[in-house]
Every structure is written in C-alpha cells, then in structure tokens.
Amino acid sequence: MFLIRFCSSLTKSLLAVAFLASFGSSMLYGYNLAVVNSPAEYIKAFYNQTMVARNGTGLDDKTLTLFYSVTVSVFAIGGMVGSLMVGILVTRFGRKGTLVRITCLVFIGGAFMGFSRTFGSPEMIIVGRFITGVHSGISLSVVPMYLGEIAPKNLRGFLGLVPSIFICLGVFIAQILGLHELLGKEEHWPLFLSLVVIPTMFQLMLLPWFPESPRYLLIEKRNVHATITALKWYRSKVNIQAEIEEMQEEQRSMSSVQTVSVFGLLKDRSVRWQVITIVVVNIGMQLSGIDAIWFYTNAIFENAGIPVPQIQYTTVGTGAIEVIAGCVGCFTIERLGRRPLMIGGFTFMGICCAGITLSLMFQSHYISVACVVGIIAGFCIGPAGVPFLITAELFKQSHRPAAYTVAGCLNWLSNFTIGFVFPFLQMSAGAYCYLVFFGVCTAVAAYVFFIVPETKNKTFVEISQMFAARNGMLEEESSELGVFNSLKLAKMNGYGAVDLDVSSSVLI
16 A cells, blocks of 8 residues: 555656756765765875976975865865855745756856866866855755655655765765776866766756746745646646645744744744754764765775775775665655654664774774774665755745755754864774764764654644644644634635635735
8 A cells, every 4th residue: 555655646757856856966965075085196196286387396295185175175165155045045046946046056166177177277176166065055955845845745755865865876976987997097087076067967958847846836936826737747646736725724824924034943932843853963964973984984994904906996885885775765764754764874873883993992894894884874774864854844834944054054064073073083082983973873863762753744734733842832833723724725727726714814
C-alpha cells in the first residue's frame, strides 16, 4: 500500500523539477567543496609563478599557504553572504524565480576561474570562488524550500532529500574528474574549476518552463488561477481542491500573510522551539566533525598504510559510499520518518568519532579507516539532508524565508568555524579532539529524541499545532484555526476556490 501511494503521487513533473533544480544548483555545492583538492599543488604553483612574474620573487611557504587557504575558505564566506539574501529574494521573485535568476552568478564565477590563468590573475580564482559561494549559499536553502512546497505531504521527505543526493554526487564527480587520468593534470585545472557552468546551463534552459510553488502563488501572491494551474501540473489524478483548502487553512492560521523578517522570527514566541530546533540541527550538522573528516581523509588513509598513489582512488570510493548512503536515506525517509534518520545518523557518527579516538590511541589504523567510512555513511543517510527539510516543515509560509536565512547563515558560519578551529584543536588535543565531535553528535541526537516530533505525513498547520503547547500558544492557535470553520468551498473550473461567509473575509 505504501509503495502504491508513493508511486501514484510521484508524477513525472515532480520528479523532473526535483532532479533539474538539484542538478543545476545543489550538485554545484558538492562539486565546489571538492574541486580544489585535486589541483591544489597546481594552483599553488600558479600563484607562485604569477608573483615571480609580477615582483621578481616568489612567495614563501606561509604566504603561499595563506593564499590557498583564502581560496578554499572564501567559498564559505560567499555562502554566508548568499544565505543572508535568501529571504529577500524568495519573497520578491519566488522560489523558482530565484533559482533561475541566480544562475548568472555561476556563469560569472565560472568565467573568472576559467580565464584566471589566461589573464595571469590569482585574484580571479578567489573572486570566482566567492561568487559561486554566494550562489551555493542561496540555492542550498531555496532548492529544499521549493521542493518542500510543491510536494504532497506524503512525498515531502523524499523530494526534500533529493538535493542531498546531488550534493554527494557533486563531490563524487569532482573526485572522479580530479583523477590524474582525467582532469587532474596541470594544464586542465582552469577547465576543472569552471565546469560548474554546464549543469547551470541546463537548468537555465529548462527550469523556467516549470510552474512556481503553488503555496507561494496562493498564500503570498493570492493568485488562485496560477495556483490551480501549478497544482494540475504537479499532481496526477487527485483532488487538488483538498490541497487548496489546506493552503487556505494555513493562511487563516497565520497572523499575517506578510513575510516575517529575521528579527521578527527571533522575537516571535509562537515559533520559539522551532527556531531552537533549526539552530541545534544546523549547527550540529557542521560541528558533527564531517568537515574535519573530509579534510583529513587522505592523512588517515596514508597512516593506514595505503600507498600514496592509490589514495585518490580510495577517496573516490568514499565518494561512492556518500552517494549510496544518500540514496538509502532518500528512499527510506517516507517509510521510517525524519526522527529515526536524524537520531540514528548522529548516534552512529558519534560512535565512529569515539572509535577514531580509540584507534589513534592504540595505533589501529584500519579501524580508523572503517570509522571514517562510517561517519561519512551516517552523515549522508540523515544529517546531511534532513535539517534542510525540517527547516521547511517546521514553519508556515510567512516564517519560512526567515527560517532558511537563519539556518543557512548558521550552517555556513559553523562550516567556516570548524575549518578554522579544527587544526588548532587537533594540535592541542591530539587524538582526543574527535571526542568533541562525539559530544556534539550525542547532544544533537538526544535533542531530536526528546524535543523534535515526527513530521512525516503532516501538513504545515498540523506541525505548527504540535509545537503550540511547547511554545505556550495552544489557546491562540486553536482560536486562529477556528476561523477556518467559516469557510465554504465552491466549485471553480472543476476545482476549489474559497467562498466566504458575510461575517468573514479571506484573501484569494
């Protein structure tokens, strides 16, 4: 029965837009995370040669390392800047409209990186990385927001985790193309960096033909006809009148149809625990140690006795594990729910982090390799994608853009922090540094277990009601939802429109 309901709701249009939005946006995030690893020495050599040509002298090792560190980390800075723009963009241009418009950033950033060697400008690489970081900062929030709003409630988890699969796929593709037999040669690194324009080109050509989010069209734009057209496009033979009714219920339960600002979100006590939840899971996602593991994978493999020339192929193997684990999470979330994937993923990561500490203490390097693989698999099954999904699910339409702004900013800030702090933490704590990640993973898993309710197959209004008692807003929620009883549905074009009693008024 579950499989029948799943397949009947998953239309070709839904699947196509999920793949297209993720392919042209989310995948670029994963690609840009990994693309600078393989050509690192070639990029450093280019920086040194350029400075010799300009000044007559090369860079010392510290300055060269600083230049390369800026090249890597500026992507996260751009992502943080992009995340702060999400609320403004999605409110003004819509979800799909934002994804289409920001494609120009990829073309500009790709051109800067691709022509950097031609113009002998290391600065162009840094600027290009920053611009693509801004794009990823925006798209990392907008894609799950868009897919979460167009999906029926029984597919919201599945479609919400499609972007995480493509993020893992982006890392995997960068690892494959970075092999010496392909683009991992000195003459190919500008092309390697600028390949991001190809997926974006496909997205720009095809995504404009798909409709905007029906929830955005009805609740924010109040366009009933466009909403019906969009729902007919994304749904099969189902009664979309019920979905329009549910959207109107959400609209009536909101104090205002105007988009709430970040400051308004933070001071709104009716969403206090939802805000705390996205803060915990998004910070925990990055402070779980996954970025440190990715950064030091090669060193761990080398210590395990794997020959240096073979490490690149071993790394590609971990990329394949990421994709497989992401697919497992995507295809089981509607069966298991959000909580099991989050709790299980963080718990398994915590155990593996403790395992790395023990393996390093007792010099058991093969166990450390197994723990690295376990951390990557545990992360990709749940914690990699579910935080972005539940950010959409925990908030109503008016609060959702601001929630994604907060979540995205914290995510990128934590990403940057762990990259900056971890080397010092490792120097001071040695093998015990992974116990910090064990503590973070355990704390997040416990928080989800005790605080976060299951949101599978729940409407946005139902999820809001689940938090109402904890927020101390139960009576107010009930009185707001009671207004909906005055609504009647009339037939319009064979579907639903809202007919109002004389005593009530609803925007349509």
